[in-house]
Structure formats: structure tokens, C-alpha cells
Amino acid sequence: MRNALLGLAGVAAFLLLLETVPHTGLVDDRYLPPFSEMARALGDSAGTAEFWQALGDTLRTWGTGLALAFAAGTAAGMVIGSVPALRDATASTIEFLRPIPAVALIPLAVLLYGTGMEATLILVVYSAFWQVLMQVLAGVADVDPVARDTARSFRFRHRTRALRLVWPTTLPYAVTGFRLAASVALILTITGELIIGTPGLGRLIAVAQTSGAVAPLYGLVIVTGLLGVVVNLSARLLERRVLRWHPSVRQETAR
Amino acid sequence: MTSLTARTAVTPARSLGSRLRHHGRRLAVLLGLPAVLAALWWIVSERAGNFFFPPLSEILAEFGPTWFDGRLGHDLLPSLGRLAAGYALALLLGVALGVLIGTRPALRAFAEPVLEFFRAIPPPVMVPILMLFLGIGTTMKVVVIVSGAVWPVLLNTVEGVRGIDGLLHDTARVYRLRPLTRLRTVVLRGASPGIVTGARQALSIAIVLMVISEMFAANNGLGFSIVQFQRGFALPEMWTGIILLGLVGLLLSLIFRAVERAVLAWYRGQRQAQRGGSR
Amino acid sequence: MTTTTSTDELLSVRGLRKVYGSGPGATEAVRDLTFATRAGEMVCIVGPSGAGKTTLLRCIAGLLPPTSGEVTLDRHPVSGPPEGMAVVFQDYARSLFPWLTVAQNVDLPLREKGVARAERRRLVAESLDAVGLADVPNSYPWQLSGGMQQRVAIARAVAYEPRILLMDEPFAAVDAQTRADLEDLVRDLWHRLGITLLFVTHDIDEAIYLGQRVLVLSARPTVVLEDVTVDLPETRDQLTTRNDPRFHALRTHVHGLVQQAKRGEAARRAAA
Amino acid sequence: MTTTTSTDELLSVRGLRKVYGSGPGATEAVRDLTFATRAGEMVCIVGPSGAGKTTLLRCIAGLLPPTSGEVTLDRHPVSGPPEGMAVVFQDYARSLFPWLTVAQNVDLPLREKGVARAERRRLVAESLDAVGLADVPNSYPWQLSGGMQQRVAIARAVAYEPRILLMDEPFAAVDAQTRADLEDLVRDLWHRLGITLLFVTHDIDEAIYLGQRVLVLSARPTVVLEDVTVDLPETRDQLTTRNDPRFHALRTHVHGLVQQAKRGEAARRAAA
């Protein structure tokens, strides 16, 4: 409760800043209008079906991409992380592929899928996948040796070991991976829509940009930011539920 | 005395042959999968006959002429410079903010929504806004790199700090370690596995953003070249750029791993100790 | 040094040597250990701190590959944790899964073993009751005191009904009275199920009270100093057994051995 | 129940109550504890496992805010860890910094205290030697056996030369011989530096051998069952003191109290 209030206070402070900076003349308010104007423009577009359609499209692409990336990243991370030989063998390949920006793959994606949702989706999955994978790998490496020995001595099957030992240890890392992946996925969704032109908020942003509509542009940017905040809040809630035992969450409830 | 003799007794000097074999095996592990994938790429691309997916042989033939005629100095070096600056700043900022936020739940609650808000704004949208404040030069590009690379460091630092065993904090409090000592010897060291994980992620994100930042208001750089090739439909050249990018990433991650080995020696030791100390 | 080679030998440790690490930083934890146990035997192991008792147990459990020598169970070399074995680790706190409640911690190995649901519930309840934790099944390990956590680890091993049970200073964190109760619990279990027990302890009285044999280890580099046979009557109880003159004689003997081990170490260090 | 209110009273615990959590899942660890110690006193605390001994120490150390009641030191309420205090935690393994070597672990608090370099080196070497770890200063904690880790934690506290020392079952993981040595080390330290010592143990003999007073706690919900004064001569040694008839009488008395505490708990549980 207190945390929610603090968070609201933070947002309020930020909005205040956003409202006053243009008035100070620090930047030209033609290019950074005060917040009230952005909000008004946002209110206007919120009245249109087009906006909701675009929001829906963005959410669909993003949700699908994130789900695919999370599932694939977790599965691959658990498997690769648990088998040292596999870990060693894939290390160099992973390091090679990771820094290749999805935007460089746009021509290939478009070639394969045209300017439909799939083209953006493939970019989203590609970039979000690495976030999850790297976190899960780190998590798997963090399993307590004594706990691992305990599981071995009781001859837990691989499945049980994965589900009952490795996964809970990895979970905090995976949650972080999820949060990182969620925003990367959102970023790529919007970027894909912006550059490839698949339907969604990014398209609206591009249109607003090319027609020089500044306030509506910021309104849309605010929406993407808000999406990020919502994701993070849900991740936090989830975390409090599933990580009750973790030292970080424990401390907060005990004090 | 006894322990000394015991030590020398248990260390059979490794023969040159076995050392070579050891290094050979490591090399094989390092290059095995890439070799297989490259071969696969070679075969598939040779048959694909697709303009956007040219044969690997053609790409490799383009590599030298494309990059070794001055482009390395003109495009790669400026890119790497911006990358280094951005990455270093992201690390500094991420760790500093992460420690602050991780140790102060109230601050975390206060700042988190706004930070998350910025985190979700895509760089291609963010860049025009940044350009308003920072212009179009190197500063803007470095800030773009920072604005994306800082998050994994920040989040992982926060998690690392929060995950430190409470008993270690208690020990530090009991022995009245000063805040600065506590920061150095307890918080930063304890969170270092998390920080390293974040830094590792941030490295590749920084490279990605280096490319993206060069898509705006740039006139040199690795990312700029790739985009130029792509726009000019010089696809083999574009692929050489992508490969170079991967190689840069790989090289940096090797450097990173060496640093990590030194910083996290205790952590690796602790994890491996119980497996018999041999692996 | 006694090396049993009878036909019903269950576990055999031959020439076990374990060196941690390699190169100049290597530590020779165990130099040369040889002994064997028959099925259904209860062997206690005592020795100075740092002698390599934990190392020995981990090698037997198949968790740690020996540097040389071999461990066989039923005449098969041990390469991984064998079936029907349970271990109570010295570092009990870290061997409990913090994300599971007390009851779930005890229950999990049973599920793995394929025990039926109702039976599992009975075993969990009984074992928690036996260690005096019947009232906290739904707490998490980190909500318990040190001694309570240790008892959870014991309950988990007990409920598992293993064929071989390895216990590494399992009662170190509990009070004297509880300790006596747990000692009797272990003896009762041993009787009832005919399990083979290896029990590491620092309490010489406890070793003699519990064991049929007491293995006294030297200080590092470790060898078996003596394999003491405990010739006390099979049925023991806290009062009469501990007042038995034979008990006192054995205790004095083992005490002397441990002191000798320690002195050996001190002498070695002084020489260095 | 004795409440010392003499003028040289150093530490005073009054009506201490600690409830973990809130709502239906709350655990009342400590109900009502009141006692005081004079400066330079050595008080041992015994009680059943889970009684709240660790909780009590943590409240005194200022690491845990009491639910009600108060702890004062030099007549000032304790709100955070006071100066000149050292604690040896029950969970010793987790209280060592895994990224520091043994010597660094011992050294760190001294640096913080501002001890000069040479003096620090001497203190570290001496204390490690005193606990028998002179040969592993450069090992990491996780390269040591359980007992050795515990001794590192003890060495750290000893080298710190505190005014008040709180020890929570500090010898639980070491062998009998080492334990005796460490007991004498602690008594020697106490004599030499005139520190005030609160010592939690499960070993009743140890409590009597070490303490000037033994505080016996009841089972949960915890109160002070009895504050036993140990009227043994000030100079003690392992052989003569432990054979003193008064020692035996005290031991029988305390034993009876602890059993009573346990029985109380059993009765309570049966009634529930």
C-alpha cells in the first residue's frame, strides 16, 4: 500500500516535471509540449476505434512474442544450463548471435513474412529470447551445492530435480528475465511496426511523426511507457506470490 | 611440513602432451558448434538462390575488400569508442542506481514506475526526443546506448543486492562496518554474481543499441555501414557487417569472461568446490 | 585396524584417498582409509575437526569422486548416489529447500520414491512427530530455529526409510534432552528396519551409546586410527547403558585415541 | 526469578516479548524475559530447541526489534548493534563472507575498528592460532570443514576484542577435544579482557563449566525458568572442575530443569 503511494508520488513528480519543463523555455514547446497537451491529444485518440485497434494489435504481437520467447528461453536455458558439456559447446555461438541486432534482420524477416504481424513477431522473439536465456542460465548456475547434493542423494529423477530444485532457484532470475524480455519485446514490437509497418501503435507513431503531429506523438509514446509500467506491476505481483521464500521477499514481509 | 610434501606429491607435473590435448579439447569445444553451423549455412545458402540470403562463399569473399580498405578505422573504431563510453556509463549508472534502489525499498517504490516507463519506450521513438536535448552528435549516441544497456545492470544489481544473505548484513552491522566498507565488501561483492549477469546482458544490448543509434543522424559506424549496405541492396556486404558485428560481440564477451573469472573466482570456487574441485 | 571381509559385507572402502584441488593449492583431506561394514551394522565415526569425516561420507554417498581407492556397495563400485540411501548433511540449513514447507520437504523424496499418497501422509506425520515437530508442518524452514531445521533434515531421512543412512553430526544443534530422544529414535529405527548406519559425531559418549563399532580417524592426512568394537549389550537405554562400567572404559579409550589424534596434529604443526 | 538491579548493571532485558509475523500465522517466540547482567559477567543460556535463545540474542544485539519490552545497555535502550560488541552466530557458515579468505574475514572488523596494520596482523595470527587454524589463513571459508568454519567465526569475534560477546552454540560443530580447548580459550579471554559474555549452549556441562550464572529458559512461550548461580571456584580446569561434587549437583539440577521445560512443552502439546 505504502509502496503504491510512493510509486504514485514518483509518477506525479515526473509528470510535474514534464508539465513545467516546456514552460521554462529549456526546450521549444513546439517539440516538447507540456504534459497537459499530450494528455489532451491522448484523450482525443482514445476516442477513436483506430487507436484501440492499434493497441490491440500491438498487445497481440507483443504477448505472443513474449510468450514464445519466454517458453523457448526457459526451456533452452534449463537444458543448456543443466548439461555442462552443452553449455560449453554453445557458449561461443550464443555470444556470437546475441549482439546481432534484430533490426539488421528486418529485410530477412520481411522477405519471409512480408509486412504482416509475423515479420515483427520474429524480431520480437529473437530479441526477447536472449534476455530470458541469459537470465535462466545464470539462475541454473546458482543452485546451492548442498541442496543439489541433497537432491542427488535422494536420487531425484531429472524431472523432479529440474522442477523442484533447479526451477525454484532459477525463478528469481527468470522473473528478472521476464521483466527484461517484456520491455525488449515491447520495444521491438513498436520498432517493427514503426519500420516494417505492421499494424499497431508503432504505425500510428510513424504516421504522427510523418505528419508532424507532435502532441499526439507524445501521447502514443506515453501509452507505450504505460504498457511497460503495467507489465512491471504484474511481474512484481507475480513475484511476491511465487517468491515468498526468497530472501528478498522474506525480508520485506518480516520487517 | 607434511602438508607441504603432500602438496608436491599430489601435483604430478602435467606433461606437455596432456596440456596440448587439454587446450585442443577446449578449442574443439569452443569452435565445434560454430563450425557445424557455418557448414550448414554454407550448404543451405549455396542452394537457396535467394538475393537477400546470398551464398556464404560470396559473403566471405566480400569480407576483405569491404572492411580492410579503411572501413575498420573509419567505421569500426568510432563505433567501438561510442560503445565503450556508453557501456562504461551504463555499468556505472546501473550499479550505482541498483545499489541505491536495492538497499532502499522506499526509493525503489518511488522510482520504479517512472523507470519502467522509460524502459518501455523504444529507442527509435526515444532518439528523436533525445535529439531535442542532446543534439545529434556523439553524446546522443552514447546516451542511446546507456538508455538501453543500463536496465539489465540495474535490475540485476537490484536483485543481487536484495538476494544477499541477511546474516551477512547482520554480521556487518554487528561489527559496525562503516557504510562505505559495507558497500564495498558486503553489498558490491555479494551482488557481484548478479551484477556480472547484468553486465553480460548489457554488453550485447549495448552493441545492439550502438547499431540502432547509428541509424539516426550518423555518418559513420558499423551500424551505419550495415544500414547503408542494406539500403543500397549490397546484401553480401551487409552480411559481412552482421558477421563482423557477431565477431565483435564474441571478442568482447571473451574479454568479459576473463574479467569475470577474476572478479567471481570465489563464486566459481564455491560452486565447484563441492563437485570435487576437479571441474 | 580391522578389515572385515566376511561374506555379508555391504559397504567397503578400500585405500580411499581424496585430494581437493590440484597444483600448489591442493589439500589432501583423506590419505588412506580402509574399512568395511556388514549389512545392518551401525558404525560411528569420530575424529578431530577437519579430519575428513564429511569428505568420507560424501565419497561413500557417491557425491564426490575419490582421488584414488574405491568404495563398493554390494560389491559394485559406487559412482553416483546409490538407491535406498539417505544422507543428513552437516550443513542442514542449506540442505532444506527454502521454497518448500517443512512437510513438503519431508514429502518430496517419498514422492520421488513412488510411495502412495496415504502412506506418504502417514510417514510425514509420524516422522515429524518423532522429531518433535508435529506442530509446524506448514512453516518454511527459514521460520524455524537452528535445531528445528536440523530436525526437519532428520525427519526427512527417517521418513525415507532408507537401506543405508549416512548422518553427519545430525544432533549438533539440538538440546541435550532432545538429543537423547533422537538417539533413541535412531536406534529404534535401526532395529526396526535393519538399516545400515554410518554416523559421524563429535560426542564420544554418543558414538559409544549408539554404535556397534566406533571408527576413530586420525588428524589430517587421515587414516583409520582404530576400529573400536563396542561390546555393550544390544538393548541400550540412556540410564543403564551410560552407567555401565564397560561404557566408561570404552569412553576413556576412545577419548585417549582422539586426544592422540589431536596431539599428532599439534606435534606436526609444531614441527612445521 | 532474579532481577539484578545493582548499580554496575550493564545489560538489562525487561519484559522482552517477540512475536514473528502477524495475524493467524504469528509465532510467539518469546513471551516475557527479564534479567540483567553486570559488567564482566559470564552468563550461559540453556533451553529446549526452539525456545527462543537465538531470538533473544538477536534482540540484545540490536538486530531484531522486540515486539514489546526493552533491552538496555549502560542504561541506554538498544536500537542497533552497539559499539564494542561481537556475535558468533549459530549459523556460522552463512555468517562468513565467502569472497574473503579466512584471514581477511578475521581482519575486516579490525580494519573497521581502526586497528593499526601491524597490530592487526598480530591479532589475526594469534586468534587463528588459538582456534587451531594457523595453517589455513589463505583458504576460503567454503574450502574448510564445518568445524573449521565455525572456528573462523570464533576467531573473528576473539580477535575483535569486544566488550560484550554473544555466542550462539559456538562449539556445536567441533570435536570434544577442540571444544575443551576452546572453552578454556573463552574463559581465558574473559579473564584477560574482562568482557561480558552471553553464551548459548545445549551442553549443560559446558554451561556450568563456563558460566557464573546459567539462565534456564522454558519451552515456547518462553520465560526464564530459573537463574542458577554457579557457585564454583573462579579458576576452573577441565579435570578438577568437572569432577567437583558441586559441579555434579548443579548439573543434575539444571538437567532436571531442562527436562521439566521439555515436559512442559510435551504436556502443552498433548493438551492441544
Next chain:
Amino acid sequence: GVAAGGDSGTDGTNVVRVGETDGMPAAFLRFGQEQGIFADHGIQLEIDASAGGAAAIPALVGGNLDVAGSNVVSGMLAGHQGLPVRIIAPGTFATDDPQRDFSAVLVSEDSGIEGPEDLAGASIAVNTLQNIGDISIVAALEEQGVDTSDIQFTEIGFPQMLPALHSGRVDAAWVIEPFLSIGAQQGLRPVLRPYTEAREGLQVGCFLATEEFLRENGEKAEAFRAAIADVAAFITEHPEEFRAALPELEEMAPALAESMVLPAYHDRVDPESLRFVADRMLTSGFTDEEIDVDSLIATPDATPGRGDE
């Protein structure tokens, strides 16, 4: 990949999928659609207004589009580099009037740049480097004898150019409508009309199709070309109708639509204009060898007609 092309093209429907940049280019197609001109030619137009146009050519080659709108530089580069694409119809053209065009180089009032000659050594923002912008600027300046060797071209998106100009981060910016009108309202001053000053009536845009599409759907391509010509003719005759439709078509502010300069539209591809651009590409070093412009244009008579089965 390529094999997938034209699947839906050969199935007898009359759908033509066109990728075109949002803004004026897309408005042109939409206007023709509204006027029923495409329908008159038996074409059902599907407009995919992918934003940057960066994706249009790959989508075309991948068979996800039948026709892609592009500027002539990108279009010719693609063909020259070996992509199987041809120019099938013209897009926008610059006007013939050097004083009035839909693109211009803007400078701020106090920049000290009075005329084209002051652009020597200046930094000029273009939306895409090595493309129609810098080509036409250099061409126009060289035409007037201005030394272009020290000009610094910087890549900035159109929407960000005006702020960059105002804050002095660039000396000049090359913009197109509607940013030209917006900039003029903000007191920015045009100093060069690179399109018309390089070459009056320069062809700027074009429509591309793959060779495969032309082979298998020659009639459709021809119908498309004819429809484009009709739309162009209609707009040339009734520019005010087009202007009036703009706010509706592109959500443009009516006042802006009122004031802005419209591009010119012609009914056929202008090979001379293309050759001019190709020459400049060569002299500027964007290509290593001469572009064979004629082979890139699919003229109606050069179209091999129906499928060759």
C-alpha cells in the same frame, strides 16, 4: 522465397497488393481508388502503407506485395544490384517551376545563409544519406557552380529536422511537404529547390514489380500502369479536388493541405530523368558502374505478355 511470389496473382482474382509510403505517396493511390479509376481498369487495389518503405522491396521480392512504391534511387539501386525488379510506372515528379516545389532546403532566418552559394561547406540534413536528397542537392548546386566538396550531409528524419534547424545543430535541412509548409510557417526560409533546380520536372518516385510478376501477370501490370497514368492525368487536370481530399485521406490539417505545394504527376516514366539520376549516382560514387536504365524499365511493349506456358 521468390517462388512464393504471385501465388495469388495467378488465381484469377484482380487484386493488386501495393506497398507505398504513408503520406503523399499513399494519398495519391487512395485518391485514385476513391475516384474509382483502378476499378475502371479492373483492379482491386490493396494498399499496404508500410511506413519507411525500407521493407517494401524485400516484401516485393518475397512475394508479399505485387507492386512497391519507391523513390527512383532505391528502385534503380535494387535493380542494378541484381534484384529481379523492374520499374513499371512513374510516381511523383518535381514541378517545372524552380520557385515552387514540394521539396526545398530550409535555413533559419539568422543563419547567415542567403543563397545557394552560402551552402558551400555547410552541414545539411537529409532524411537518408546517399539517396535522392543529397544527389539532387549536389546536382543543383554544381549546376550553379557552387563548390560541394565540403558539404557535410547528416542523416536526420524529416520530423526531427525542424528542431535541429532551430537549435542550430545543422545549418540547413532538406525537407519535403508537409514539413516545408510547417517550416515556412515557423519562419524558416527556403534557399534551394534541389529537385527542380537540378532538373526541371525530375522524376522522384516510381512503382516496381518483380520480373516474375510481370511474366505471369502482364495484364495486371499493364492495367496498373494505365490506371496510374489516368490518376496522374486526373490530378493534373483537377488539382483542387485532390487537394480537397487530402485532409480526409491523410488526416492532414485542412489549412496545411490548403497551403502546401503538390507534386507533379505524369502518365509515363521519364527515362531521361532516370538516366540523369543514374549519372549522378555514378559520379557521386554510390555505384561503381553505369546503371543500365533502359533494362530496368518495363515498357508496355517490352512486357512479354501472358505467362509463357
